[in-house]
Amino acid sequence: MRYGATELRFPDFALRPGGHLLLRGASGSGKSTLLALMAGxxxxxxxxxxxxxxxxxxxxxxxxxxxxxxxxxxxxxxxHLSASLTVRDNLSLPYVAAGLSPDLARIDAVLGELGVGALLNRRPHQLSQGQAQRVALARALLRAPRFILADEPTANLDDESCDATLTLLRRASDQHGLCLVIASHDARIEAAWGGWSALHRLRLASAPAPAAA
Structure with a gap:
């Protein structure tokens, strides 16, 4: 497909139910674009x-x-947590956007499962980076999705926060039976999950440079 002035081509691939996918490649190779295609x-x-x-x-x-x-x-x-809203109100937004009444019991349950149930009334500036990451994951899990798409979820994290985030993602995928797709150039993911048999890998080639005028 063409994205701006660049044409991106993706290899054929198939992911069986229960499989998970790690998209690797340099900046500009189309990782985020492929996620956007998967999201429609x-x-x-x-x-x-x-x-x-x-x-x-x-x-x-x-x-x-x-x-x-x-x-x-x-x-x-x-x-992308709204600074003016509490954690509970931030997690109510996906329901409102879908024309549904917020499921407060579900919000409480998912936050509790991720260990941040006590943060319901805090605002984003009152959260640590790790707490904010858990709130964002809770938001993604609220409506029991079939897929979780994660775009560079560890790129700005130190090693300890990276390990914690990867543990949460893998635990969530196993507990909820969903397909996890991660786009990243972070080699720590490969090191942490190298032996995970359910993880498939797809390496994207860098996009070709545009032709000279």
Missing amino acids: LLTPTSGCLTMDGQELALLAPAARDAWRGAKLGFVPQRL
Whole structure:
């Protein structure tokens, strides 16, 4: 597909139920773009992408939004927690965006599962980096998604916080039976999960430089 002035091509791949995927590659190789395709935020210009039996390009925009809300949880590199809202209110937003009443019991349960249940009434500036990461993961898990997409989740973390985040991601994927897709150039993920038999790897080549005018 073409992204700006650059054409990106992705190899064919398939991920079986229960599998997890680590996308590796240098900056500009298309890791974040492939995540956006998996989320239905971008449409491929050729080929097809099927997620949980659904070819996303065939969905109308409203249906694609509904599919995304029901099937996907997203853990971005920048956590995008609203500074003016408490943790509980931040986690209510996915429900509001879907036209649903916030499930406060579910919010309490997921935060408790991740060890941050006592932080419900704090605001983002009152959280440590590790606490904020757990809140972001809780937000991604709220609606029992089939997939968690994580974009460079450890890039700005020290080794201790990196280990804690990877432990949370792997535990969440195992406990909730979801497919975890991580896009990262962080070699610590490979070192930590090298023996995880459920983890598949896909290395993307760097995008070619644009032709000279």
